Amino acid sequence: MTTLTTEQLDDLQVFLKDWLRHSGRTQADLRRALRASSIRMPVLLEELAGVYGRDGLTGLAQRLCEIESLWQGEDQGGEADDQVSASLDDSLGQLDLLLQEIRLDSGEA
Template structure:
């Protein structure tokens, strides 16, 4: 597969920052979820770049959906139930819709 362009990396970085802010998470949370070596944004982007290189855009979207699901489970366990954080269901739905659109575009 190919690599993300510099414009795509900038867009991904902006998306990640907005996503983290919206979900109340930090780069440290994302580092743990991605098993990255550092919380620095270039390192986090490198992990996602490797996923994109191996699996394309559908793989990248799946990885981010997996991170969102992990956080949702962690929050449910911490609260002693399955009550989502405000806005979490909406962001999960948006990522799922994005993944569906990507998969439809990838079909021959």
């Protein structure tokens, strides 16, 4: 079973906080998407570390893309203003590019 290093967990935490802020989401939103037991960041990181342990970096990036798609679908179902929609599109595009880069690096493309 592969595990994230302390440095990787720190990087993931910084990424998650930035991603949530830019997408207008909260740790509670992420908790619901992950079906985690708590909104506390260590619990959320533990859930994502489990994904990494099972599916590697590609699986982790894929899971984050799935969450972004879920959120985008929720926002499109409601009344979202153009600026929020554009921000979500940008976030999803960035996650897709990250996933593509990871796949290229691992030779899965």
